[in-house]
Structures are given as C-alpha cells and as structure tokens.
Amino acid sequence: MFRSVAITVGILLLAACSTTSTVHQAHRAPADQVYAYAFSNQGGDDHEGIARLDGVIQSHLRQAGLIDAGTANPKIEVVVKHYYVRSNGARFWAGIMAGRDKIVSSVRVTDAGGAQVGNFDVETFNSTAWGTTDGLMQKHAEELVARLKAS
Numbered sequence: 418m419f420r421s422v423a424i425t426v427g428i429l430l431l432a433a434c435s436t437t438s439t440v441h442q443a444h445r446a447p448a449d450q451v452y453a454y455a456f457s458n459q460g461g462d463d464h465e466g467i468a469r470l471d472g473v474i475q476s477h478l479r480q481a482g483l484i485d486a487g488t489a490n491p492k493i494e495v496v497v498k499h500y501y502v503r504s505n506g507a508r509f510w511a512g513i514m515a516g517r518d519k520i521v522s523s524v525r526v527t528d529a530g531g532a533q534v535g536n537f538d539v540e541t542f543n544s545t546a547w548g549t550t551d552g553l554m555q556k557h558a559e560e561l562v563a564r565l566k567a568s
Contacts (some may be wrong), residue, residue: 419460445498450551452493452526460521461500470497470520470554474564477558483565491534493565494525498538502550518550537564 419488456471458464472493478484484493499521519542526535 426525438473450491451482452478452484453486454478455492455494456497457494458497458500460497462503463500466502466550467497467500470500470557473551473554474558474561476563478565481562481566483562492527492531494526494527495561496523497521498523502553518553520553522557522561524561532538539564547553 448491453474456474458467461467475484478493497520499519502518502520521538521540522537525533525536528534539557539560541553541560543553
C-alpha cells in the first residue's frame with residue numbers, strides 16, 4: 418500500500434515539472450521600451466498551431482506593455498525556428514513514446530533605425546505525456562516576456 422502511494426506521488430511530482438524552458442542570450446535590450454511586433458515561421462508546417470502561438474505571444478507582450486500598433490517604434494522580431502507538438506491522440510495513446518513537444522524561437526530586438534540592440538533564443542519543451550499544448554505555448558511566451566523585461 419505504501420509503495421503504491423509513493424510511486425503515485427513520484428509520478429505526480431515528475432508530471433508537475435515536465436515543461437522546461439531554456440533561454441540562450443547574447444545582448445540585453447532596453448527593458449522600459451515599447452516596441453512594434455513582427456512574427457515569422459521558419460520551423461514548422463502546423464500553420465494553425467503556429468498561428469495560435471503567435472496569438473499567445475502577442476497577448477503576453479501586450480499584457481506586459483511591451484508592444485503597440487506603431488511601426489516606427491523599435492521592433493521585436495520573433496522567428497519560430499522549431500515547432501513540434503504531439504496531437505492529443507498521440508499524447509493519449511503513445512505518451513512519451515510519441516516524442517517530445519518542443520518550441521524554439523529566436524528573438525531579435527531592433528531600434529527605430531533598424532540596428533540590432535538585442536537578440537536571444539527561447540527553447541521550451543515538454544517531454545512527458547502530462548501537460549498540454551496550450552500550457553507549453555503559455556510557458557514559451559512567459560519566458561520570452563521575462564527575458565525582454567530583464568534589465
């Protein structure tokens with residue numbers, strides 16, 4: 418009985434920490450700036466999923482007060498380099514054997530003249546069957562915003 422409870426608790430703890438993000442950084446951008454926003458896809462053929470990711474990133478950037486509709490402002494350019502997310506069916510039937518969910522984006526920050534003032538990569542993945550696509554997208558956007566706001 419105790420062994421079953423211990424195994425269950427261990428599995429639940431493993432599931433709670435199944436989404437991981439890594440931020441690779443090069444330069445720091447000014448944190449108190451308002452930016453225009455550009456998004457492009459170079460990393461996947463799931464156009465519907467990538468469009469949802471774009472919406473999640475935009476929403477997080479707006480909530481943080483980092484973007485507006487202007488085009489003459491400094492700009493945040495997000496390029497999706499890798500996008501692989503298991504379908505719900507694959508996640509249910511094959512679990513971890515269906516592969517690892519992973520999103521990798523490169524972020525470039527430019528000033529009003531177009532000169533680069535910062536760049537970094539954000540890599541977010543979920544290697545277990547626990548978790549959701551939406552949760553992975555939210556975590557990716559949160560890491561991106563946190564890096565932009567870091568001073």
